[in-house]
Amino acid sequence: MHIVVCVKQTPAATQVPVDAATGKLKTEGLPYGLNPWDEYAIEEAIRIKEKLAGSTVTVLSLGPARAEEAIRAAIALGCDEGAHLVDPSFDGTDNMGSSYLLSLGIRKLNAAKPVGLVLCGKQSNDNESGSVAPALGAWLDWPSVAYVRKFASIDEKLAKIERAAEDGTDSLEVDLPAVVSVIKEINEPRLPSLKGKMNSKKAPVAKWGAAELQAEAAKVSAGGRLEIVGQTPPPPRGGGIVVPGATAQEKAAFVANKLKELKFI
Amino acid sequence: MMILCVAEIRHGKLVSSIFELLTAAKAMGQPVAAAVVGGAAASAAADTLKGRGFEKVYVASHASLDGQSDEAYAHALKAIVAQAKPETVLLPASAQWRAVAPRLAVLLGTGLASDVIEATAGADKKVQVVRAAFGGNVLSKIAVKGSPAIVTVRPMSYTRTDASGSGAVENVAIAPAGWKVKTRVTGFAPEAATEVDLAAAEKVVSGGRGLGNPQGFELIRKLAQTLGAAVGASRATVDAGWIPYRHQVGLTGRTVRPRLYVACGISGQIQHLAGMSASDVIVAINTDKDCPMMKLANFAVHGDLNEIIPAIVAEVHKLRGEAPAMAGAKKAYCRASFSRNSAASAAAMPARASAVRMWRASCSARSRATPPTGRSTRSTSSST
Numbered sequence: 001m002h003i004v005v006c007v008k009q010t011p012a013a014t015q016v017p018v019d020a021a022t023g024k025l026k027t028e029g030l031p032y033g034l035n036p037w038d039e040y041a042i043e044e045a046i047r048i049k050e051k052l053a054g055s056t057v058t059v060l061s062l063g064p065a066r067a068e069e070a071i072r073a074a075i076a077l078g079c080d081e082g083a084h085l086v087d088p089s090f091d092g093t094d095n096m097g098s099s100y101l102l103s104l105g106i107r108k109l110n111a112a113k114p115v116g117l118v119l120c121g122k123q124s125n126d127n128e129s130g131s132v133a134p135a136l137g138a139w140l141d142w143p144s145v146a147y148v149r150k151f152a153s154i155d156e157k158l159a160k161i162e163r164a165a166e167d168g169t170d171s172l173e174v175d176l177p178a179v180v181s182v183i184k185e186i187n188e189p190r191l192p193s194l195k196g197k198m199n200s201k202k203a204p205v206a207k208w209g210a211a212e213l214q215a216e217a218a219k220v221s222a223g224g225r226l227e228i229v230g231q232t233p234p235p236p237r238g239g240g241i242v243v244p245g246a247t248a249q250e251k252a253a254f255v256a257n258k259l260k261e262l263k264f265i
Numbered sequence: 266m267m268i269l270c271v272a273e274i275r276h277g278k279l280v281s282s283i284f285e286l287l288t289a290a291k292a293m294g295q296p297v298a299a300a301v302v303g304g305a306a307a308s309a310a311a312d313t314l315k316g317r318g319f320e321k322v323y324v325a326s327h328a329s330l331d332g333q334s335d336e337a338y339a340h341a342l343k344a345i346v347a348q349a350k351p352e353t354v355l356l357p358a359s360a361q362w363r364a365v366a367p368r369l370a371v372l373l374g375t376g377l378a379s380d381v382i383e384a385t386a387g388a389d390k391k392v393q394v395v396r397a398a399f400g401g402n403v404l405s406k407i408a409v410k411g412s413p414a415i416v417t418v419r420p421m422s423y424t425r426t427d428a429s430g431s432g433a434v435e436n437v438a439i440a441p442a443g444w445k446v447k448t449r450v451t452g453f454a455p456e457a458a459t460e461v462d463l464a465a466a467e468k469v470v471s472g473g474r475g476l477g478n479p480q481g482f483e484l485i486r487k488l489a490q491t492l493g494a495a496v497g498a499s500r501a502t503v504d505a506g507w508i509p510y511r512h513q514v515g516l517t518g519r520t521v522r523p524r525l526y527v528a529c530g531i532s533g534q535i536q537h538l539a540g541m542s543a544s545d546v547i548v549a550i551n552t553d554k555d556c557p558m559m560k561l562a563n564f565a566v567h568g569d570l571n572e573i574i575p576a577i578v579a580e581v582h583k584l585r586g587e588a589p590a591m592a593g594a595k596k597a598y599c600r601a602s603f604s605r606n607s608a609a610s611a612a613a614m615p616a617r618a619s620a621v622r623m624w625r626a627s628c629s630a631r632s633r634a635t636p637p638t639g640r641s642t643r644s645t646s647s648s649t
Contacts (some may be wrong), residue, residue, distance in 0.1 A: 016399050125516065130364075131367035139371055142447075144335055144368065166463070167455060170332070225375060227408045228405055229408055230406045234404050240565055242565050243567070253580050
């Protein structure tokens with residue numbers, strides 16, 4: 001099976017300073033790495049490859065020149081080759097534009113070798129929208145299943161999977177090809193092997209821009225859909241108090257009374 | 266001009282998130298309609314909604330929509346949008362609709378803002394939203410310009426409107442056979458009925474490594490049951506296998522935004538804070554009075570959770586005028602008290618204002634929302 005894993009290079013930080021004057025994020029000098037959720041998608045792709053003989057895993061990423069590092073990091077973990085969607089006109093696109101571009105990349109990969117499965121992480125750690133994988137399914141007109149916690153079985157034609165919902169676990173069957181986004185529960189990612197690291201240096205990574213993808217500018221540009229008006233850090237919390245009391249009993253009584261005062265009980 | 270709010274049905278039951286969307290939509294000052302997609306339960310849900318403040322309720326019902334397939338739901342909702350012609354579509358940011366909304370946005374060729382915590386009508390009547398990114402550390406204000414604007418709203422961002430009214434139900438014709446749906450739901454394994462859903466919980470009681478061992482979660486469950494709260498957990502306890510992943514709060518778990526968050530034995534690593542720091546009221550119980558969670562908390566309880574949690578349970582029962590606890594409870598305490606945790610000194614903590622400020626400056630990951638009524642604030646757009 002030809003498996004495609006979509007990865008994103010994101011700031012390896014939870015704290016990103018905001019420029020108060022411009023309302024823009026100050027991203028210069030931030031460390032970047034693989035989006036942590038994508039590591040589970042990569043691991044699952046490699047596990048499926050190990051199970052289904054003759055499989056290959058292609059890493060696909062949209063991003064500026066530095067995003068190639070994320071592609072090579074995924075290859076070091078056991079993926080075979082990469083494709084990098086990179087073009088100045090792709091900068092600042094939104095979730096719809098990103099998923100559109102990724103769908104064009106997958107169409108290209110699919111034309112060379114039919115794709116059976118696309119794996120994505122549940123969401124990115126920067127934008128946290130979780131919308132690219134389902135949108136990718138829609139652009140391709142393939143089924144998509146999000147929040148997958150387990151592949152019960154998979155062959156060339158059909159995957160039986162478990163999806164996590166708020167109130168329990170759904171079991172589903174999905175005809176392939178399909179787009180699946182996975183959650184952390186699905187596996188425990190491995191570390192890169194020496195062989196993988198060697199391979200990551202020489203494995204081919206295709207570079208495709210707007211021309212190679214035949215991307216329609218109107219679909220790439222976020223302008224007609226979303227506009228970021230401004231960004232700010234969240235307002236600070238008010239100070240708290242240390243619960244008084246000499247014994248557990250006294251402290252508990254204080255807390256219980258506060259809970260009552262605040263109408264929690 | 267109209268706002269369409271999408272109702273969620275899970276296993277035949279209407280989920281209360283629709284009444285949070287109603288609050289958000291009403292505040293935007295436009296006519297509000299509801300959309301119901303589902304199997305047999307959809308009609309009953311529509312009948313409920315027409316009497317609960319929606320002027321019109323659009324229903325797309327078909328037996329094949331009983332189990333959720335994202336493809337089918339997106340097509341059904343597209344048919345409703347074509348008939349209702351809303352300017353804005355508000356959906357709950359639940360596992361179900363968070364996955365359907367992007368497909369709908371592609372089908373309609375419009376823009377999507379997901380997980381918003383605030384939606385308002387801009388001067389041009391276009392919807393403006395606030396959403397959080399980077400673990401709640403950045404709030405982005407976004408204008409959704411595509412039409413209709415597709416917006417998923419994070420659970421607990423708005424209070425639930427309890428209104429009455431006499432709206433009309435309108436059926437929308439759909440033809441699922443033409444959608445060529447390739448996903449089939451074959452089964453469902455529910456969670457224990459006693460457990461409250463984490464994401465939509467008004468109150469959450471969470472346990473961390475300070476519990477000492479897996480049995481510590483019985484203490485957490487006891488307090489959660491007493492308060493009517495959901496059970497949360499830190500990453501360390503999930504990784505150690507003490508409790509299933511679905512309880513994990515934080516960067517690689519769930520983001521919660523309850524009115525009350527009780528953190529027991531959780532030191533407050535940044536990954537955890539990212540998932541809960543927007544809670545309205547935080548109570549921390551810890552033997553380490555200087556840990557980040559104790560400094561973030563509105564009420565910091567310094568001490569051994571094995572003593573303090575049972576005492577809080579007893580006090581709450583006392584305040585309610587109930588007999589303290591049933592049989593199972595005692596057992597839980599006993600088992601839990603096998604866990605270590607040195608008895609805490611009861612010395613009062615020093616004044617902490619400057620320490621709090623310093624910690625905040627150094628680590629971020631908080632975000633204070635305006636309390637209960639019109640809860641708002643937080644979040645960005647775009648990719649994955």
